[in-house]
Amino acid sequence: MTRVATSAVPIAGLPSSLDAYPVYQIRVKDGAEQSATLLRLHIRAVSAARAATWPAALAAMDDATTRWLFKHGAGKAKRLRDRFGDQTLDLLYRWSSAGVVVFEVDPPAQPGGPHGSVYAWRLSDAVKAHADELTQRARQQQTLLQDQARELAEQLRSWPALQLLSQTLIEAPDAAFAEHAITAAESLIDDLRQKPRIEQVASAGDAPAAEDMILQRLGRGQMRDYLVEREPIARGGQAVVSVATHKATRHRVAYKRVRVRDADARARMRREIDFGRLFGDHPHVMPILDADPDGFWFVMPLANGTASQHAPKLQHVDQLKTMVISVCEGLREPHRQGLVHRDLKPDNLLLLHGRWTVADWGLGRRPRGETTEPERTRTGSGYGTVGFAAPELSVDAHDVGPSADIYSIGQIIGAILTAKTPQANIPLLPATGPWISIVEHTTRYHPAARPQSVDELLDAVNAVG
Structure with missing residues (x-):
C-alpha cells in the first residue's frame, strides 16, 4: 500500500x-x-x-x-x-x-x-467535482435540447419541403449547434404562421428554394460550419469561389472569400453581402446564406452556371428574352432605392434552380449620401468590366444612374448573340434579328439617350417575338 x-x-x-x-x-x-x-x-x-x-x-x-x-x-x-x-x-x-x-x-x-x-x-478534488457537475448539467441540457428538437421536427412534418431542417434538428453535431438550430426552427415556424411568402415556399414543394431558406436560418457566421474544397471553381480580381459543404446539413454551397485581406477588398465584399441580404428575397437576386461578421467571406447557393457558360442556348430568342427579363426584374427594386450594380456582365448572371439571378454586387453604388468611401469611385478612375461598363463609369463612377446598368445589359445581349467580347465604349450590335434595335438603344454613348429605367427596357424586350 x-x-x-x-x-x-x-x-x-x-x-x-x-x-x-x-x-x-x-x-x-x-x-x-x-x-x-x-x-x-x-x-x-x-x-x-x-x-x-x-x-x-x-x-x-x-x-x-x-x-x-x-x-x-x-x-x-x-x-x-x-x-x-x-x-x-x-x-x-x-x-x-x-x-x-x-x-x-x-x-x-x-x-x-x-x-x-x-x-x-x-x-484536484474541488476541480474534479466542478467538472463532474458541469458534465451532469451538459447531459441534462442535451436531453432537454433533444426533446425540444424532436418536438419541433414533429411540427415541421406538415411541410415536406422543410424536412432538411427536421433532419438537422435530430442530427445536430453538438449542443451549441443544436441550440442554434432550435432557435432557427422556432423562428421559422412563427414566420410560417405570419408571413404568407414563407409559407408559400414551404408548401409549394420547391425543395431547392426551401433548402436555401433553411441554410439562411442556420447560418451563424462561423467558418467551422463548412468544409471547403481545395480547388476553386472561379477566380476574380478581388475574390475566389469554391464549392463547400455545410457540415450539419451536408448541403453543397458556394463559398466566396477575398483574395487579399485589405480594407478595399473587405469593403467590396461587405457591400456584396449587404446588397445580397437586402435584396436576396427576390427570386432574381442571388441570396446570401451565411457570412463572416468581419466581411472576409460569405456563402451563397451553388449555381448551375453563368450566362457565359450557357451562352449557346441563350442565343435562342425565348431563352435570351427570359434571361433579360429576369435581370431587369432583379434590378428594379435596387434601382428604385438608388443602388446601381455597375458590374453587370455574363459571368455575374447566375442560373439558380432554373431561374436567372443577378450576383456579385461588390462594385455596386450605394444610394447617394450612403457611400462609405467616395475615393473608391473617384472621378477619372475606371470601374466595372471593360466592354460591358458604360462610358460614364470611366468619368465618374459615383455619379451614375440606372442607365449605366442598362448599357451593360445591351452589351451582354450583343456578346451572347455574336459570341464576341465587347470593346470599351463600342456597341456590340448583332448582325441581324429582333435584338438589334434594343442593343442599339441601350448602348448609346450618352446616358440620357438610353432607356432610363428597367421598366422602359422591359417594354421593348416584351415586344421581341
Whole structure:
C-alpha cells in the first residue's frame, strides 16, 4: 500500500507556492508495517486559501485547454507532455499553485537536489467535482435540447419541403449547434404562421428554394460550419469561389472569400453581402446564406452556371428574352432605392434552380449620401468590366444612374448573340434579328439617350417575338 506523508519536505527549485509531500510504499506483514520506501513526491498548493483560487485560474485558461483537462481528468505524464510539450512542467506548477491539479514527481536523484521527472497528474478534488457537475448539467441540457428538437421536427412534418431542417434538428453535431438550430426552427415556424411568402415556399414543394431558406436560418457566421474544397471553381480580381459543404446539413454551397485581406477588398465584399441580404428575397437576386461578421467571406447557393457558360442556348430568342427579363426584374427594386450594380456582365448572371439571378454586387453604388468611401469611385478612375461598363463609369463612377446598368445589359445581349467580347465604349450590335434595335438603344454613348429605367427596357424586350 502507499501513504502520503502529512508533512511537507523542502525540494530545491520547487516554487514557493507549492509543497512536496513524500509518498511511501508501505510493506505490511501479518497486519504490521515492516518498512517504508520513498516512491514519489506529491505536489500541491501550499495552503487551502491558495488552492481555492482555481475558479480564477480556470477562467484564465483557453477553452481548448480546459476541455482537455476535464476530458482526461488524470493520467500519466506522457499524455500531458504529448499535449503541452516543453511547457508541461511550468503549466503544472501554475495550475497546481492555484489548486487546479495535483501531481506526482520522482524524488531527487541526490539529497537536497531538485525533484525528478513528472510521474502522473490529476484534477484536484474541488476541480474534479466542478467538472463532474458541469458534465451532469451538459447531459441534462442535451436531453432537454433533444426533446425540444424532436418536438419541433414533429411540427415541421406538415411541410415536406422543410424536412432538411427536421433532419438537422435530430442530427445536430453538438449542443451549441443544436441550440442554434432550435432557435432557427422556432423562428421559422412563427414566420410560417405570419408571413404568407414563407409559407408559400414551404408548401409549394420547391425543395431547392426551401433548402436555401433553411441554410439562411442556420447560418451563424462561423467558418467551422463548412468544409471547403481545395480547388476553386472561379477566380476574380478581388475574390475566389469554391464549392463547400455545410457540415450539419451536408448541403453543397458556394463559398466566396477575398483574395487579399485589405480594407478595399473587405469593403467590396461587405457591400456584396449587404446588397445580397437586402435584396436576396427576390427570386432574381442571388441570396446570401451565411457570412463572416468581419466581411472576409460569405456563402451563397451553388449555381448551375453563368450566362457565359450557357451562352449557346441563350442565343435562342425565348431563352435570351427570359434571361433579360429576369435581370431587369432583379434590378428594379435596387434601382428604385438608388443602388446601381455597375458590374453587370455574363459571368455575374447566375442560373439558380432554373431561374436567372443577378450576383456579385461588390462594385455596386450605394444610394447617394450612403457611400462609405467616395475615393473608391473617384472621378477619372475606371470601374466595372471593360466592354460591358458604360462610358460614364470611366468619368465618374459615383455619379451614375440606372442607365449605366442598362448599357451593360445591351452589351451582354450583343456578346451572347455574336459570341464576341465587347470593346470599351463600342456597341456590340448583332448582325441581324429582333435584338438589334434594343442593343442599339441601350448602348448609346450618352446616358440620357438610353432607356432610363428597367421598366422602359422591359417594354421593348416584351415586344421581341
